[in-house]
Amino acid sequence: MAWRRLQMVPTQHQIQHPREQLTRLRTSELGAHVGERVRVAGWLHARRRLGGLTFLTLRDGWGLVQVVAEGAAAAALDPGPPAESVIAIEGVVTRSAQAPGGLEITAPTVEVIAAATVPPPVALGKRELKAGLATLLDTAVVTNRHPARRAVFRLAAAAMAGFRATLLERDFTEIQTPKLLAAATESGASVFPVDYFGRTAVLAQSPQLYKQMMVGVFERVFEVGPVFRAEPHDTTRHLNEYVSLDAEMGFITDHHDIMALLRDAVAGMVGAMRARAGAELDLLGVALPEVPATIPEITFVEAHELILARHGVDVRGELDLSPRDERWLGDWAREERGSDFLYVTGYPTRKVAFYAQPNPEHPEYANYFDLIFRGTEMVSGGQRRHRYEDYLAVLAERGLPAEPFAAYLDAFRYGMPPHGGFGLGLERFVMQVTGLPTIKLVSLFPRDLHRLTP
């Protein structure tokens, strides 16, 4: 292992000009230190050797920087530590038109902090990762390091930050509801059972019931957290664990108040992606959507008529929209309304969850909406029922027992205002923004029908 020679090579304790160890700078900070001798540390992203001249690319949590070694310094890097080894470099920040980004570090000394013991399974120093989905996911611990992969997750983080900021501005309180529950939060949905001290609990498939209860405490709440779905779905837009961005708010007139709130939340998410992750957007070549001041709205019934008129397919008897229908509606919104976003409102009451408030004038339709983003359903939301007796009636009508919902129903027994909210799938949003072909590439460690590791 010839690179071990490096460990004998001068470290920061032995360099020619003994001094105290420099404070580590991030690669993103180097522009303010041109001409100074600095210390950077990170991963060995790439190496190009040209005889007496060696280029290293160092990657840290924020970016990349080129390091140029000549002469003896280059010889000391022959062959050097394997890719992805953790190294620290001290050298002079130099402005150079030839350097990527216009900056590079010259006259370096290289210290190996932790050598990689194997080469990465997929070459990480390339512009693109050449690996299939299964390889990418199975080796996510290292492939997620690639700048293009990391950028996706930074965008997700920016989206969450924008969501939080928007709701905090509007005096929402962030809450965390329990993920271990005694009973399913919504009827019919598949849940994961877990052993709870000898009893069977389930993983929360939605914060729905709890966030509604919390309207009784705070009026306005939101939550960013995981939800778990035991549905054995196997598609490019489903995960069995995903991040749900939930909001719930009291004293509304109807679902349109929620739709306006959601519009602002989405605009806040898009704005935060632009403000906080511009470099990542550039790297991925992502064009952010425009969020219209008012997102176009079409009713469920109108949507069916539209599909008949535009595509000659009669789905008027259906209780829902199929993925194909949603793609068609997305195309229509894009072409006819110039919007990537489209609200579909007024879903059939018997199709939506029991807590959905029916339209007072047309009780067969609910004050409910979906937000379609570029042809895929991204959000569901609406106005909830808020009267105790309405809940008793709907539970009875649907043949659901009241006992599992006792605490939930108590909230209404003790008085709740008209309220509503929504749940937005973070990964779906980021998938649609980035145009990635599968939602599994938007989750750090996706959980799907076949994958429980890593």
Added chain:
RNA sequence: GGACCCGUAGUGUAGCGGCCUAACACGCCGGCCUGUCACGCCGGAGAGCGCGAGUUCGAAUCUCGUCGGGUCCGCCA
């Protein structure tokens, strides 16, 4: 749960009955190269074609089973 597709070096692919003692690219190893930036050039190692059975004179190539992966639908975010 239903329909369909695919499993070949570390990775991505080609080969689709004999020309395969399995090819190409990236990665890896060795050599040369002082401005690369998907560096370039030369050389090398690395798979016996997911696994099992069968058909055939002959199978990576055909059939069946099995395991693994994926796409679409249902359902949802």
